[in-house]
Amino acid sequence: MRSSPLESRHRGLGAKLVPFGGWEMPLSYPSGTLAEHRACRTDAVVFDVSHLGTLRVAGSHAYDRLQQAFTNDLARIGPGRTQYTHLLDDDGSVLDDIIVWWTQPDGFDVMPNASNTDRVRDALGGSLADAGFQADDVTGSRAVLAVQGPEARTRLAEVSLGASEVARNCVAPVEWSGTPLTVAGTGYTGEDGVEIAVPAAAAELLWDAVVEAGIVPAGLGARDTLRLEAGLPLHGHELGPGITPLQAGLGWVVRWDKPSFRGREALAAERERGIHRRLRGLRVEGRRPPREGQAVLRDGEVVGEVTSGNFSPMLETGIALAFVPPDAGIGDVLAVDMRGTPTLATVVKLPFV
Known part of the structure; x- marks a missing residue:
């Protein structure tokens, strides 16, 4: 089990640490997932996402x-x-x-x-390094902080004006207190913000400065409910073995005018014959959260399966991502079998929030 360079800070803040992708990472802090989620939607939070690879x-x-x-x-x-x-x-x-x-x-x-x-x-041929190509795993040499929320840039400017000014979908080098950072205008919450790669030796100092600027620490629990509200896929749930970009509604990420890419022939064949299922958002009646693996019903017949489900802190109702028949359109009413109780669920346009 690998640990983040920020592990001691998480323990000092009373975080609940859990295994995730081979790492021990904070699930939540004493304020709880709901409070952390709402802080991201209304103000600014910081996630430790050092478990992501580089x-x-x-x-x-x-x-x-x-x-x-x-x-x-x-x-x-x-x-x-x-x-x-x-x-x-x-x-x-x-x-x-x-x-x-x-x-x-x-x-x-x-x-x-x-x-x-x-x-x-x-897949990139990393073991075939030569004068023209090298692919090094530098994951262990840095930490990555994701600062997210509508006030993320304003609060981060108190720590680093340069980091706060990196625009969405851009990446730039920034120096902070003599430490080189790589800052990208990316994130996984549906909110504005940046992700900051910092050398491991300086990670605790940057984390402390970010928290002192009033940015709330948040764990993987809130990160998951935030990405679900934003309709963003999670590998191992909405993406993975047997799931293609076309089924996941992510055809825009495939550039067919490229002459080749891995898996192109098989994907082109699916595009030609048509997909047999489509990822959709479901808004479920009531506060009870749907869960991964629960069946989706139409007229009492099983037609799909929930891939991710939870309670939406902002909508205060259950929401889910699910694979359903491709003819299930926005506004159609289906049902989710929640432990033997079929609960009405409406197909809605993503994102939920």
Whole structure:
């Protein structure tokens, strides 16, 4: 079990630590997940997301390797920008969803999910390093702080004006108290904010400064309810083996005008024949939260399954992401089998909030 460079700070704040993707990370602090969630929607919070991977990809062949591996098209952006993309398996399913930070003309920080760093590196040919290509796992050398919320930039400006000014979907180097940071206008909550990569040796000092600026520490529990309200997929739930970008409603991340990328042939075949299921948002009657694995019903017949479900702190009702038949449209009324009790659920447009 790996630990964040900020573990002692989490313990000092009374966080509940849990295993996640091979790491021990804070689930919540004494204020609780609901309070942390609402603080992100109304003010600003900071998450420790050091469990995310960082592959530092560099060299004259780096751009071509990423283009050949990933579904999105780096030609649509440039240095100083970020891009959401997918790495597919040979059958067209999503092996991982990834954020790419284009930090230098020939340099990229590729950010996989916690447990997928090695397989993403293997897919890029990381063991075949040469003068034109290198992919190094630098996850252990840094921490990553995600500062999110409508007041995130205002409060962060008290710590680092430069960090607070990095625009959405951009990435830039920033110096803070003599420490080099890499700051990206990215996040996973549906709110504005930035993610800050800081050398591990300076992580506690930056965390302390951020918290002293009035930014509330928040754990993975709130991060999950926030991303669910925002309709954002989580690998292992809405993405993973047997799930393609088209089924997940993420066809926009696939650039068909690229000549090739891993899994393209299988995905093109699915596009030709049509998908057999589609990820949709369900708003469930009542406060009882739906849960992963519960059946979705139409006219009493099982037609789908919940992939993520919880209580929405902002809507104060149950919400879920679920795979349902592709003809289930916005406004249709289905039901979720909640422990033997069918509960009405309306198909709604994402995001929920």
